[in-house]
Amino acid sequence: MSKHPFNLYYNGGEYVKICGTQDGYFPDFGHHTANEMGGIWLHPIKLLDGFWLKLTDTKRNISVWSRADGFTSEPWGSRFQYDHGLSHIPVAMERTQFAPERVKGMTAAYELHHYGDEDLHLQVELLVRTDLRPVWFSDEVGVHDGVRDEPTVLNPREVLVQDEGNPWFTLVGTDLAGEELEVRSDLYGPEFTAGAGCGIAFRTELTMAAGERRRFHLFVAGSCTSREECEDSYRLLAAAHEALLAEKRGVYSAVAERAKLTVEGEPLWNEAFKWAKWNNQWLIQQVDGTGRGLTAGGPTYPWWFGCDSTYALQGVLAIGDPQLAKDTLNLLLEKSEEVNGNGRFIHELTTLGAVSNRGNTQETAHYIAFVWELFRWTGDEELLRRHYGYCVKGIGWLLGEMDPDGDLFPSGYGIIEIAGLNMELIDSAVYTAKALQAMAEMSGYLQEAEAQQKYSELAQRCTAAVNRSFWQENEGLFADAVAPVADVASKADFLVSLAEAQGVTGYREYMDRLLEADGADFTATAADADAAAGIQANAGHPADRGWLLNKNWVIVTPMEAGIAEPDKARRALDNMRNDTFIGEYGTYLSGMFQQGTMTISTGVHAVAEAASGNPDAALALLGRMLRSFSRVLPGSFSEMSPDYGCVVQAWTIYALAVPVVRHFFGAEPFAARKELRLKPQLPSAWSGKACTLERLVIGEAEFGLSLTEKDGVLQALIHNEAGWKVTVEWNGQIVESCEQRIELKLSGIELEAEEKR
Missing domain, CATH: 2.70.98.10 (Beta-galactosidase; Chain A, domain 5)
Known part of the structure; x- marks a missing residue:
């Protein structure tokens, strides 16, 4: 109350x-x-x-x-x-x-x-x-x-x-x-x-x-x-x-019972996870003649968005509502085809069916990456084929019209919609690399060998380019953007005015120091042209360099997407575990300005930590986010932490469900092959506690997972009534089983496995 x-x-x-x-x-x-x-x-x-x-x-x-x-x-x-x-x-x-x-x-x-x-x-x-x-x-x-x-x-x-x-x-x-x-x-x-x-x-x-x-x-x-x-x-x-x-x-x-999380001795976590699923249900919008999908937030954004969806729907899959994920993505695809048709994925669609923004660069790449994940969770090959054609166009748009210099970094606005920041941004570059990886996987599954090879090579080059061109060795962080000095210099006054409008002092001096810095450490040699793709891939022009303009939260995306080189990932995350980037309620939108926190900034940061093998750091971030639970609307998280913006926001389900289901429980499904790999990494704060996830829906199957870790030993009980191939990996030990009831006791030293029907 x-x-x-x-x-x-x-x-x-x-x-x-x-x-x-x-x-x-x-x-x-x-x-x-x-x-x-x-x-x-x-x-x-x-x-x-x-x-x-x-x-x-x-x-x-x-x-x-x-x-x-x-x-x-x-x-x-x-x-x-x-x-x-x-x-x-x-x-x-x-x-x-x-x-x-x-x-x-x-x-x-x-x-x-x-x-x-x-x-x-x-x-x-x-x-x-x-x-x-x-x-x-x-x-x-x-x-x-x-x-x-x-x-x-x-x-x-x-x-x-x-x-x-x-x-x-x-x-x-x-x-x-x-x-x-x-x-x-x-x-x-x-x-x-x-x-x-x-x-x-x-x-x-x-x-x-x-x-x-x-x-x-x-x-x-x-x-x-x-x-x-x-x-x-x-x-x-x-x-x-x-x-x-x-x-x-x-x-x-029924929503409460699906993907039901119970962590022994953690009533707040259990309650918040349940309410996040209910919040998600509030945001479903059906409009006859237009479609059905997950809206972004209430009451300020009660319509559909590209990037909000490609984040939130990852959480929707994790809580077991594949139909909602399909409905939402199909609705956005239909409108993208109608108003764009060239592979560009729309940004904003009102419930009247009107598109107010035809799409930011980042969300086309994120859409392509998500299509593959949606397929892995649903096994819906018809859906995969339906979206694949538009994904091919989307890659062409990203690396063609939006990448005139051919460096594999498409230009334009990313998720940080700040006027003037329409450069080669970190989130657009990272998700383009992730999209190319997804295209290689999709084309491989669809038995298009030539396309698979092309996209695989491009993905490798794009990933390497991100690690080379965006990495700031002197800071131990990834940059917000890559651009020639002249491009940033022309925006300097505008960026300073934005900072000063938010009460930030000293930003003019900061920009002056950046512009005066020796650019030699930021150059990279040109890569070979890709004749088959018709795309010049000279990643990192000598005149380009990375810029930490605002230290925006999206600089964690290389770790979230899993494309950062391990040493760079470790250093970047180490260098972000401080009060420059993290406040009382989670990750700041900008480490430079420290004037806003969202569930998405905290959630992506938590996923980055978990994906890099740091579950304790991920849980610590989510613990900060949980401080905002019920602050405004009992049972909900506000869009802006702790207490303003929309009183309910779709991508909060990403922030909670993805770290828990995909990383703490370690669920990696391939529904089309009836396979589920579990690579759990439970936070030490949950050591000795029974952690259960009941009715986890993947494809047409349901699973029940019960895990307890103590002193490096994992005890697991897995209900696998559909008889899928389940692989459990723990501290280098790997066990495979198709039994309907799987009981395991695993450690890094010895292995005891008992499988029972």
Whole structure:
């Protein structure tokens, strides 16, 4: 329960999203669609600005708009407690609300409890403000909000509202007793809202005996296509809301049981991991005619992104929802083909189906790398073939149009979207190397030998070039970017202005020192041209050098992606385990500025540590991230640690699930071959503790893993009901088995293995 009533909450079915404040109100906020990001949304349209309840004690002439003094976040919805917020009226109240998973509507249930000694005469007013309007970026593609919402009273307890200029509908109703109704465009409750909708007030008089309870509901349904669909959804919701809530509880119970983590003696870890899976479910968005996929964050980014997805979907695979990963990537591929067609992967797609950014350089490379991982976890060859053709185009775009100097480092913006930083950036270069490795694997699996050889050679050269050109020997770190001195000098004033705007002093002097440094140590010889690929690969021009401009968090990506040479990886990670890069809640976005931390910066850093064999350092970073758990919304991590930005963010599941599943438990699947390799590396803080991961979904199979490590000895129990080939590697010992129940005791000195059915 939270006692911070003005923080936001976020309830989500796959169709409808609800966002207000934890005191039960719906204030205007947001910048994409100014002051309109809250309320009730049926994407790509908004239905309501909000709803409010007023109670009047008619005997004593006391009126109060109810404001919650307690809030409980549930995986399936929210509960608001009104124990002390109703002034001197002797009534306690609870409001419970949820959006069904697959119905285009929501319901709020109110229960009043009269705790006084005498009969109580009340007037009850349930007020709703409609606001039928489209999602952000609609004007740019020719979809415009009508001037007003037009209401039609169906009966005293149901009002249908249509946008004046579009087939957008909402039907609002209640089972509150009585027939008094008022509908006006200028009818407001306790908050003025900016939307050009209408106010609807359902009122009634009632008498409550001492100790009596009364219950009633608000029902809201919508459609962005027809009145008939809106009315059908409403009738279903009003008739079956209890069954729909039971169904939703069942969905969330199933999510909790899938990839269920239990670490003995670590209740916070177990709880946070479970809630992260539930948070992920809140962010699924289905839009008829557009598609289904994982949105980036609520309430500020309730649509789809390229790079957010290629991070978050790695976590989605680890928690066992392959269909969501497929749906999301297919949706982004379809739009990339539609608006680009040349292999470039889109950055931002609204729920209206409009692309506002055709794609940053880094996310095309990251997309290609992820396609191979998705295949390894699902074994879906049809999906692999569907994406492979676009991946071929994507490599051509990266190493052609985006790499005019042919050094295998594509130019343009990476995940750090700072104006002016559109150079040859570390994340774009690293993920291009990873993409080339993935292309070699994909083409090899698809038996395209010539392509496999070409991509393999390019991957080796690109990996070597990253280690040569981005490595800063004097700093023991990888650089943010590679560029000629003249290119950085021309951006120096702009970069200084950015630093000074954030209150950073001394950055001008820092830039001057960088520009004056001897560039001899940063040069690299040209590599041979690749005639078969038609790409010049002269990695590292004499005029180019690496630049640590901001010490952005993406300088850990060579270790995260596993392409850093071992000695460089060790030195870089050693040199980042300090307060230049790490703050109270995790890894700073910029070691230079130290003014922001995200779950993604901390998560990628943790994966880098774990992938480099440092589980203790990875756990330490994640422990810092866990300090932000429930700081704003109980059961959730904010986008910006510890307490601002979106109250729920998709790539948090990457930050938690990937280190745990792929590194601590060491899961490396190849579903198409029905193989699972386990290379566990449990943190020393979990030594002697039973660590279990139940119902790990890979392809069509499920696995149960139970690991305990103590004094270098690993005891493992693996449930392998599908009979896959399971390989366990521990301290140089390797055991293979296809048994349905595998019990192992492994150490680096001796090996005891007992396999039982």
